[in-house]
Amino acid sequence: MVEKNKMSCIVVRKYDAEKAIKVLRKHRLLATDFKVMRCKDVVKIPTIKPLTKNVKIAFNNEGILFKETIDYFERKSVVKTYKDLVKNIPREAIDRLPSSYDIVGEAILIRIPEEAMNYAQIIGEALLRFHKNIKGVYAVTGETYGEERLTPLKLIAGNSVEKTVYVEHGVKFVVNIGKTYINPSLSFEHYRIGEEVSDGEKILDMFCGIGGFSLTIACRKKAEIYAVDINPYAIRSLISSLKINKLKGTIYPILGDSAYVFSKFFNKTFDRVIMNLPGSTYRFLKYACRVLSDNGGIIHYYRFAEAINEVIFEFLKLISSFRSVVKILNIRKVIEVSPRKRLYVIDAYVM
Numbered sequence: 001m002v003e004k005n006k007m008s009c010i011v012v013r014k015y016d017a018e019k020a021i022k023v024l025r026k027h028r029l030l031a032t033d034f035k036v037m038r039c040k041d042v043v044k045i046p047t048i049k050p051l052t053k054n055v056k057i058a059f060n061n062e063g064i065l066f067k068e069t070i071d072y073f074e075r076k077s078v079v080k081t082y083k084d085l086v087k088n089i090p091r092e093a094i095d096r097l098p099s100s101y102d103i104v105g106e107a108i109l110i111r112i113p114e115e116a117m118n119y120a121q122i123i124g125e126a127l128l129r130f131h132k133n134i135k136g137v138y139a140v141t142g143e144t145y146g147e148e149r150l151t152p153l154k155l156i157a158g159n160s161v162e163k164t165v166y167v168e169h170g171v172k173f174v175v176n177i178g179k180t181y182i183n184p185s186l187s188f189e190h191y192r193i194g195e196e197v198s199d200g201e202k203i204l205d206m207f208c209g210i211g212g213f214s215l216t217i218a219c220r221k222k223a224e225i226y227a228v229d230i231n232p233y234a235i236r237s238l239i240s241s242l243k244i245n246k247l248k249g250t251i252y253p254i255l256g257d258s259a260y261v262f263s264k265f266f267n268k269t270f271d272r273v274i275m276n277l278p279g280s281t282y283r284f285l286k287y288a289c290r291v292l293s294d295n296g297g298i299i300h301y302y303r304f305a306e307a308i309n310e311v312i313f314e315f316l317k318l319i320s321s322f323r324s325v326v327k328i329l330n331i332r333k334v335i336e337v338s339p340r341k342r343l344y345v346i347d348a349y350v351m
């Protein structure tokens with residue numbers, strides 16, 4: 001049995017209803033939380049209180065015939081999150097659903113707990129109804145894997161989204177869903193580095209992916225950026241994104257292994273090296289040191305760890321074989337990956 005509330009209301013002819021609602025809304029008398037009732041040729045519109053003189057005059061001026069009365073009205077169902085649209089699944093499963101998920105252009109990537117996976121399609125369809133501009137919803141079915149750091153995905157509702165455009169701080173990225181690394185939680189980090197760079201810098205983005213750092217920098221600064229990735233889809237995406245952004249800087253996308261491509265740069269050295277491959281950064285530090293300008297430069301060293309001390313210790317120990325650290329400029333936790341795994345970054349000025 002639906003609960004109804006006793007309210008003052010007006011009864012108007014069906015074809016006057018829209019005009020009457022407009023007048024009531026203008027005079028702030030419309031009870032917007034309640035549903036209007038349609039009965040044969042008339043419509044009953046709930047109001048928050050009886051009509052004022054001004055509203056009656058407005059109705060007369062508009063030629064709206066009306067009758068004031070009292071009736072019972074049903075409250076509109078309030079949809080605040082996608083969970084309000086998930087129907088026919090046990091309450092406990094709804095309670096365990098995540099409140100947040102990643103929106104990547106026209107796709108949603110959501111981590112559904114194991115026990116709710118049987119209802120994945122219902123959950124996906126609720127998300128599609130909640131976000132009108134989304135074409136496909138994907139469940140993240142495991143941890144990021146492999147050298148290319150891909151996320152295992154399963155389409156659970158809508159259509160497969162092959163290519164879409166995702167925007168971070170005004171920078172547009174062409175994304176091949178499921179074929180490249182993507183993590184919207186890094187958006188502030190991309191922005192932060194973009195703000196730190198100065199015009200004229202030469203930068204190496206050693207593990208550029210779809211260009212999170214490279215494009216953010218190039219959209220803001222007149223820098224020269226060499227963006228390397230081993231994943232051909234990532235480099236292809238980056239090349240497509242170059243055409244849809246207004247760039248101040250220049251990006252040179254390079255498909256290859258960061259450990260080997262340097263032989264192609266001949267004498268090129270850099271003012272800044274971005275090392276965002278947090279599971280294996282330590283393996284590449286010597287290559288970064290090799291190409292950093294002799295006059296000194298900045299290294300952004302990203303690393304997974306439980307505590308920051310582990311990262312500082314590792315970085316200082318490893319780099320001491322190649323270069324000297326003049327100053328640690330910044331140390332920060334970038335994101336919480338899991339209760340015992342965080343992504344940290346050290347920004348260091350190195351000679």
Ligand SMILES: C[S@@+](CC[C@H](N)C(=O)[O-])C[C@H]1O[C@@H](n2cnc3c(N)ncnc32)[C@H](O)[C@@H]1O
Binds near residue numbers: 208231
């Ligand atoms: C964590 S993602 C970084 C993405 C990007 N920096 C961002 O912020 O969105 C790591 C990237 O490194 C690439 N990669 C892994 N090993 C590599 C290597 N040896 N040389 C170049 N790129 C590599 C992967 O394909 C992946 O795109």
